[in-house]
Amino acid sequence: MPAPSEFLNYIDSHADGFIQRLAEAVAIPSISGDASHRTDVFAMADWLNAQLKQVGVDTKLVDLGRHVMDGEDLPLPPAILGRIGNDASKKTVLIYGHFDVQPANKSDGWDTDPFTLVVDEKTGRLIGRGSSDDKGPILGWLNVLQYHHENKLPLPVNLVCCFEGMEESGSEGLDDLVIRESKKGGFFDGVDCVCISDNYWLNTRTPALTHGLRGLSYYKVTVSGPARDLHSGVFGRTVHEPMTDLVSIMGTLVSPQGNILIPGVDDMVSIADAEEMQIYEKLDYSIADIEESAGAPIALSDDKVQVLMGRMRMPSLSLHGIEGAFSAPGAKTVIPAKVSGKFSIRLVPPQTPDAVDPLVIDHLKKKFAELGSKNKLTIENLHGGKPWVADHRHWNFEAAKAATRAVYGQEPDLTREGGSIPVTLTFAESLGVNVLLLPMGRGDDGAHSTNEKLDKSNFIQGSKLLGTYLYELAAQK
Amino acid sequence: MPAPSEFLNYIDSHADGFIQRLAEAVAIPSISGDASHRTDVFAMADWLNAQLKQVGVDTKLVDLGRHVMDGEDLPLPPAILGRIGNDASKKTVLIYGHFDVQPANKSDGWDTDPFTLVVDEKTGRLIGRGSSDDKGPILGWLNVLQYHHENKLPLPVNLVCCFEGMEESGSEGLDDLVIRESKKGGFFDGVDCVCISDNYWLNTRTPALTHGLRGLSYYKVTVSGPARDLHSGVFGRTVHEPMTDLVSIMGTLVSPQGNILIPGVDDMVSIADAEEMQIYEKLDYSIADIEESAGAPIALSDDKVQVLMGRMRMPSLSLHGIEGAFSAPGAKTVIPAKVSGKFSIRLVPPQTPDAVDPLVIDHLKKKFAELGSKNKLTIENLHGGKPWVADHRHWNFEAAKAATRAVYGQEPDLTREGGSIPVTLTFAESLGVNVLLLPMGRGDDGAHSTNEKLDKSNFIQGSKLLGTYLYELAAQK
Numbered sequence: 001m002p003a004p005s006e007f008l009n010y011i012d013s014h015a016d017g018f019i020q021r022l023a024e025a026v027a028i029p030s031i032s033g034d035a036s037h038r039t040d041v042f043a044m045a046d047w048l049n050a051q052l053k054q055v056g057v058d059t060k061l062v063d064l065g066r067h068v069m070d071g072e073d074l075p076l077p078p079a080i081l082g083r084i085g086n087d088a089s090k091k092t093v094l095i096y097g098h099f100d101v102q103p104a105n106k107s108d109g110w111d112t113d114p115f116t117l118v119v120d121e122k123t124g125r126l127i128g129r130g131s132s133d134d135k136g137p138i139l140g141w142l143n144v145l146q147y148h149h150e151n152k153l154p155l156p157v158n159l160v161c162c163f164e165g166m167e168e169s170g171s172e173g174l175d176d177l178v179i180r181e182s183k184k185g186g187f188f189d190g191v192d193c194v195c196i197s198d199n200y201w202l203n204t205r206t207p208a209l210t211h212g213l214r215g216l217s218y219y220k221v222t223v224s225g226p227a228r229d230l231h232s233g234v235f236g237r238t239v240h241e242p243m244t245d246l247v248s249i250m251g252t253l254v255s256p257q258g259n260i261l262i263p264g265v266d267d268m269v270s271i272a273d274a275e276e277m278q279i280y281e282k283l284d285y286s287i288a289d290i291e292e293s294a295g296a297p298i299a300l301s302d303d304k305v306q307v308l309m310g311r312m313r314m315p316s317l318s319l320h321g322i323e324g325a326f327s328a329p330g331a332k333t334v335i336p337a338k339v340s341g342k343f344s345i346r347l348v349p350p351q352t353p354d355a356v357d358p359l360v361i362d363h364l365k366k367k368f369a370e371l372g373s374k375n376k377l378t379i380e381n382l383h384g385g386k387p388w389v390a391d392h393r394h395w396n397f398e399a400a401k402a403a404t405r406a407v408y409g410q411e412p413d414l415t416r417e418g419g420s421i422p423v424t425l426t427f428a429e430s431l432g433v434n435v436l437l438l439p440m441g442r443g444d445d446g447a448h449s450t451n452e453k454l455d456k457s458n459f460i461q462g463s464k465l466l467g468t469y470l471y472e473l474a475a476q477k
Numbered sequence: 478m479p480a481p482s483e484f485l486n487y488i489d490s491h492a493d494g495f496i497q498r499l500a501e502a503v504a505i506p507s508i509s510g511d512a513s514h515r516t517d518v519f520a521m522a523d524w525l526n527a528q529l530k531q532v533g534v535d536t537k538l539v540d541l542g543r544h545v546m547d548g549e550d551l552p553l554p555p556a557i558l559g560r561i562g563n564d565a566s567k568k569t570v571l572i573y574g575h576f577d578v579q580p581a582n583k584s585d586g587w588d589t590d591p592f593t594l595v596v597d598e599k600t601g602r603l604i605g606r607g608s609s610d611d612k613g614p615i616l617g618w619l620n621v622l623q624y625h626h627e628n629k630l631p632l633p634v635n636l637v638c639c640f641e642g643m644e645e646s647g648s649e650g651l652d653d654l655v656i657r658e659s660k661k662g663g664f665f666d667g668v669d670c671v672c673i674s675d676n677y678w679l680n681t682r683t684p685a686l687t688h689g690l691r692g693l694s695y696y697k698v699t700v701s702g703p704a705r706d707l708h709s710g711v712f713g714r715t716v717h718e719p720m721t722d723l724v725s726i727m728g729t730l731v732s733p734q735g736n737i738l739i740p741g742v743d744d745m746v747s748i749a750d751a752e753e754m755q756i757y758e759k760l761d762y763s764i765a766d767i768e769e770s771a772g773a774p775i776a777l778s779d780d781k782v783q784v785l786m787g788r789m790r791m792p793s794l795s796l797h798g799i800e801g802a803f804s805a806p807g808a809k810t811v812i813p814a815k816v817s818g819k820f821s822i823r824l825v826p827p828q829t830p831d832a833v834d835p836l837v838i839d840h841l842k843k844k845f846a847e848l849g850s851k852n853k854l855t856i857e858n859l860h861g862g863k864p865w866v867a868d869h870r871h872w873n874f875e876a877a878k879a880a881t882r883a884v885y886g887q888e889p890d891l892t893r894e895g896g897s898i899p900v901t902l903t904f905a906e907s908l909g910v911n912v913l914l915l916p917m918g919r920g921d922d923g924a925h926s927t928n929e930k931l932d933k934s935n936f937i938q939g940s941k942l943l944g945t946y947l948y949e950l951a952a953q954k
Binding site for chain 2: 258
């Protein structure tokens with residue numbers, strides 16, 4: 001049951017209109033992290049709601065309450081829940097996307113106005129904030145639905161939508177909604193699988209399916225001593241200096257080669273077997289790719305499998321910075337009184353924040369005790385999230401693989417992401433069904449950066465992919 | 478040749494007027510580091526110049542040119558050079574002070590308006606910005622001169638003054654002036670010794686003479702790798718992270734006990750002999766004193782001699798902070814692309830920046846090479862200054878000791894300061910004469926802090942001390 005060729009042709013022949021609709025969406029600066037743009041996020045919800053209704057989706061806006069941001073009490077933008085079809089003989093797929101975007105100003109270094117979609121005919125890029133993250137993918141679904149609505153054709157599956165407007169600001173309010181609606185009788189009751197299109201290909205050439213995300217545990221370790229900042233001339237070599245202690249214990253966490261030196265943390269993770277190693281060997285990715293994306297020849301290894309496993313199936317520890325120390329340009333001869341090192345560990349199964357926290361805390365306390373310092377140590381976990389891995393042999397993934405072969409004529413890369421999309425885990429745990437990440441954009445889209453873009457071919461072929469995936473889902477036993 | 482008792486009585490009986498004059502000086506907010514107060518520094522120069530003329534000093538204002546501060550091109554406040562007496566049979570002493578002050582706002586945490594001198598009758602404190610640093614000491618000299626001028630008495634020495642208005646902003650323009658005027662035929666030609674009153678007693682009880690200052694060498698060590706900041710989810714455990722490398726090498730510089738771990742640096746300094754140890758044993762100072770001033774029980778040792786030697790006759794290394802890393806409150810999962818560690822070494826003889834720099838650079842390069850990182854290392858020396866130690870058996874010091882005994886009835890502490898007063902070295906090297914630091918205020922005056930104060934008894938007894946010192950100078954052979 002492949003997608004009808006009429007569908008594929010329709011997508012091609014309506015490309016200009018689809019791009020015009022994407023331009024409309026990009027023009028609404030729905031920046032969830034900026035209080036002054038909160039009305040734009042609401043406007044974006046209204047715009048999307050109207051679009052969904054126009055292509056036959058039965059929708060409702062769900063009030064998620066209020067929150068405080070930068071000291072301001074604000075209404076949360078609504079989530080949009082929608083449904084087409086309720087045929088017990090069909091599978092029910094839940095699709096997720098977000099209609100808010102990251103901040104963007106021309107002065108950040110954009111070549112063009114971020115909220116005017118620019119179609120660069122030479123490169124084939126659609127440039128604008130949200131083009132790839134995540135308005136493009138949402139509009140991909142609209143394109144699929146428009147074909148079926150205009151031609152009065154039923155979808156091959158029942159479709160349930162969940163679109164939110166706070167993803168770039170911690171998905172505030174969404175978890176409660178998902179958990180509530182996943183219960184018996186809830187809006188998501190009966191969902192058989194989930195498809196989230198909100199990440200990227202590994203490279204710029206090869207479609208990908210993503211079956212894993214790393215979790216996170218973020219720490220703040222504080223060393224305090226003097227009652228106030230001291231002058232290094234007057235107090236240097238007379239007192240225990242908090243910075244000396246902090247830098248010393250921060251230096252015991254990770255090796256320059258990326259190995260986590262906290263006893264037990266790396267050990268929790270199994271060694272990859274031959275079958276798993278093959279997945280990484282097959283990925284269309286090179287050391288040159290990672291060095292190009294980092295902008296410098298600084299890969300930890302010359303072996304692409306090692307580097308890819310470092311990102312996808314191994315935990316990592318990064319030192320982010322120090323709060324309370326001198327951080328401005330210039331020279332200041334201060335002994336800071338209280339300094340807080342920030343670091344985080346990206347987690348992979350079976351690691352969880354609950355399992356890793358005690359190892360981290362014990363290690364820091366032990367290393368601090370070894371210093372023989374009279375200063376004081378405190379350790380906080382600022383936030384955390386569990387990792388997620390899905391079964392990539394599930395029919396949900398098989399449907400996406402078949403769709404990729406049909407649309408792109410190639411086998412998709414089977415990836416795990418180094419970062420987190422917390423709602424993925426919420427869907428997986430609340431619904432207890434397989435979740436697929438099906439990216440539309442490429443690895444160089446610059447989702448949170450300047451000059452964010454979605455290649456026109458990814459938008460058009462990606463729309464075909466989403467539609468074909470629905471047909472292939474229906475064909476799975 | 479002790480000071481005449483009439484002089485001592487005069488100081489006591491004119492205390493109210495002296496305090497009134499100090500209030501006038503404090504009321505002029507001569508903040509050299511704030512461009513918007515530059516006219517106040519000029520006003521303060523005019524006020525002081527008029528005061529000096531009124532007590533018989535032959536003065537001139539010396540234009541020091543212009544400079545750029547915070548992007549603004551500003552005229553430098555003038556230096557005031559003055560002279561009383563030119564009797565070849567008398568010694569000539571050069572006195573130095575500064576009439577600019579540190580910034581101060583009530584909102585910083587002052588209990589009273591910083592630029593209104595408050596006389597706290599209960600504690601005997603004169604509270605206001607500049608009361609102790611350094612308007613009080615300058616006015617101490619005015620008090621001495623007023624007695625002699627009113628009573629038409631010649632001074633026991635020839636007096637040369639050098640007062641500046643940029644001390645709190647790097648003494649801009651002063652070095653050139655001092656070097657120029659120290660040459661044959663210059664304003665300072667013929668000076669026999671120098672007295673600077675711009676530091677503090679070690680404690681709150683015991684007058685002190687200071688014969689040493691530590692130097693400084695300030696370093697910025699930068700590790701750079703990626704072309705831009707990276708996301709720790711995407712890049713964690715795939716690339717060499719600059720923060721990991723920087724924290725690692727910063728951790729090799731100093732032990733938690735204050736020992737400098739850079740080979741050769743501590744070794745340059747001789748071990749104190751029994752005679753020198755005695756100086757530190759005699760000092761009226763306890764571990765409780767240092768822990769009170771630091772605000773916490775964090776002294777490096779329970780042995781006061783060790784702690785005092787750590788501050789006064791040993792080098793120290795302090796880690797000040799990191800530029801370019803995440804330093805704000807909250808949690809951010811960034812891999813910073815370029816991070817610069819700031820640290821400085823306080824130097825003691827025979828150390829100099831020129832001698833220490835190569836040791837520091839070699840050590841950092843060696844430790845960085847050991848990491849096996851593909852990132853890049855650069856090292857800069859941001860600024861430096863040589864340490865200074867004077868012969869405390871010189872007649873200049875003997876005069877000050879005799880004066881202290883006469884006014885306070887006790888032997889002064891013989892201290893070396895952990896910090897720097899760069900102009901001290903300029904006077905010592907340009908003139909080739911003995912320089913004495915003769916503090917007026919106490920260790921708890923809070924010179925650069927909120928609620929800066931000078932005890933009334935220090936102002937009055939200190940004025941007697943300065944006058945008596947001149948008589949004792951004349952008595953020295």
